[in-house]
Amino acid sequence: MATWVYPTEGREVTSGFNPARKHPVTGVVKAHTGTDFRAASGTPLRAACDGTVVKSLFAKGSPGNYVRIDVGGGVWIGYSHLSERRVSKGDRVSCGQIIGLAGATGSATAAHLHFEVSVDGVKIDPVPHLEANVVGVALLVEKQPPPSLEDDMPTLVNSPTFGTGLLDGGVLTGIGDQATVDAWAAAGAKVVPISDGDFMRLVRRSTSTWLLFCPPEKGGRGFAVWSGGQAVGLGDAGTVESFKAAGVPVVEVAGADFDRFTAV
Numbered sequence: 001m002a003t004w005v006y007p008t009e010g011r012e013v014t015s016g017f018n019p020a021r022k023h024p025v026t027g028v029v030k031a032h033t034g035t036d037f038r039a040a041s042g043t044p045l046r047a048a049c050d051g052t053v054v055k056s057l058f059a060k061g062s063p064g065n066y067v068r069i070d071v072g073g074g075v076w077i078g079y080s081h082l083s084e085r086r087v088s089k090g091d092r093v094s095c096g097q098i099i100g101l102a103g104a105t106g107s108a109t110a111a112h113l114h115f116e117v118s119v120d121g122v123k124i125d126p127v128p129h130l131e132a133n134v135v136g137v138a139l140l141v142e143k144q145p146p147p148s149l150e151d152d153m154p155t156l157v158n159s160p161t162f163g164t165g166l167l168d169g170g171v172l173t174g175i176g177d178q179a180t181v182d183a184w185a186a187a188g189a190k191v192v193p194i195s196d197g198d199f200m201r202l203v204r205r206s207t208s209t210w211l212l213f214c215p216p217e218k219g220g221r222g223f224a225v226w227s228g229g230q231a232v233g234l235g236d237a238g239t240v241e242s243f244k245a246a247g248v249p250v251v252e253v254a255g256a257d258f259d260r261f262t263a264v
Helices: 126-133 136-141 178-186 196-205 237-245 254-260
Strands: 013-015 018-022 029-034 037-040 045-046 051-059 064-072 077-081 098-101 112-119 122-124 155-159 163-168 171-176 190-193 209-214 222-227 229-233 250-252
Touching: 037 178, 045 178, 051 077, 077 098, 112 126, 122 126, 155 196, 163 196, 209 254
Parallel strands: 155 190, 209 250
Antiparallel strands: 013 037, 018 029, 037 112, 045 098, 051 064, 064 077, 077 112, 112 122, 155 163, 163 171, 209 222, 222 229
16 A cells, blocks of 8 residues: 655644535635645645656646646645645655645635545545545654664654654664653754654554553553554553563553554
8 A cells, every 4th residue: 555644744624625615715615626734834745645746837726836746546636825846747756755835826815735636537535535544654754764873863753642752764662751852852863743643653563562551540451562563462560560670661542542452
């Protein structure tokens, strides 16, 4: 399956896919055949999937600066209202590559990204498609080379709830406390903010051994041993302490996440 990412760093929708929306500029009721994502002017926009640029131009009317990418399988993705286009027709682009900057060219009341997905000639709601296909920042990070032996600097991913993980070649190999994170960041290590969901995707794909812990205040499910990308058993308190003593990382999760991962 092809790797997909969201075209914007954030995922806030300001106007969704709608078969009968009143246009904010013209007042005409017609189909809104894409999703508008919040993006300030100058925000970098990413190729949501590998593909080939088939259009890069200033389109008169609503789109303004416009980029279309053919991603294969009868699917193309479109970007409208850009302030700047950074790709040309015929360019091959990689998932996550910056293809332009957000703006308000064409028919727009403010800067944003109008993003479209077309499958076999039919424009579909981009958000469910992205949710079904996005694997997360984890895979995007894998495209970056691991730290060189000369500088020995890791890449750290920081999530709001689960804390910070250490990446080695895009694979989660350890978890650091805030003091460790601060020390590495001060030394020049790269820290990439990611969502809790993306952090758990990294945990899920890791070949390392972890303990998933659901404490009483999050549902009280207890502990599960996570190894080789799957839950391999439940641990009692004694097991947990022995793993901790051996230096095995512990990741706190909510009850719903615990149930989801132990059900795999």
